[in-house]
Amino acid sequence: MSQVLVIAQHDGEALSPATARAVSCAGKIGGDIHVAVFAKDAGNVAGEAAKLEGVNKVLTIEREENATPLAAFLAPQIAALAKDYSHVVMASTTFGKDILPRAAALAGKAMVTDVMEVIGEREFKRPIYAGNVIVTVTVPGEGTVFASARAASWIPAGTGGNASTETKSLDVALPTHTEFVKLEAEESERPDLQSAPRVVSGGRGVGSEENFKIIYSLADKLGAAVGASRAAVDAGYVPNDFQVGQTGKIIAPELYIAVGISGAIQHLTGIKDAGTIVAINKDPDAPIFEVADVGLVGDLFEILPELEAALAK
């Protein structure tokens, strides 16, 4: 029977919603599900993980070096813990992409990325070519399978669980070639782009960093996160952690509003699982309209103020 280890993503205080999605993926593999919380003080996070439905046990691995999620420190610990498991699963977020391949390499095992569907214990579906082709991959041989779960493909596990918690200590020597210096993060009151139910994104059509105010303003009215196309990021209108798409964030909001975005395939792959897509573009032939549920053809600088005025009523 499978024994699946899910690695919790958190900021030291709260569990990231991406972990609940990874637990759903683990549930499809079947068998026991354990969630590992690497932290300096795992208390709150472990409590939240224990409530996820389908989780049998939460393991807390507390040590000073686990205060910050450095791949150099977490990967050897995960590789050591993996020996007791048939599968190790993490959400395919920036955190998971940083850590899991490194842990798999240290364990000497193969890794499957962006799992969308579980066919069998060693057989999975995943996208290639920016989501245009879905392939079925089989992990050959025996031993632990390392798999990242494409977060947008999995509905988060519910919170009605009540798993037990176990403190685990791992006798793993950590490398000395890496140290945590500091974290520089954008402070934002807005929801997190990766997990927000509503997202307003701007593209090259917005024209400048200054003009992006119109996107922030609509997002704030809707309580939405702000995203962007790669062209908008490359032009310096917004920071690159706003980027949605193949080389940015893969998201699945209930509502996605694309403003001045043409709808290149590399952008669309990031919003494939969005609920309702609204596109605002002055070009009626823009490819974004082929995937949009609601299309507004016109100048964004006229449409957005009208939308805001309507929302204010």
Ligand SMILES: Cc1cc2nc3c(=O)[nH]c(=O)nc-3n(C[C@H](O)[C@H](O)[C@H](O)COP(=O)(O)OP(=O)(O)OC[C@H]3O[C@@H](n4cnc5c(N)ncnc54)[C@H](O)[C@@H]3O)c2cc1C
């Ligand atoms: C390997 C690779 C990876 C990539 N990864 C990504 C990725 O992760 N994410 C991503 O987004 N792109 C990615 N790209 C780039 C992608 O191919 C496109 O170049 C990019 O998405 C275009 O961004 P855009 O739609 O903002 O710009 P454009 O294609 O220039 O479109 C701008 C749109 O704005 C409209 N517009 C202009 N003015 C107005 C106005 N006043 N009112 C209304 N509409 C207006 C125009 O009609 C046009 O449709 C990648 C490319 C490659 C090769």
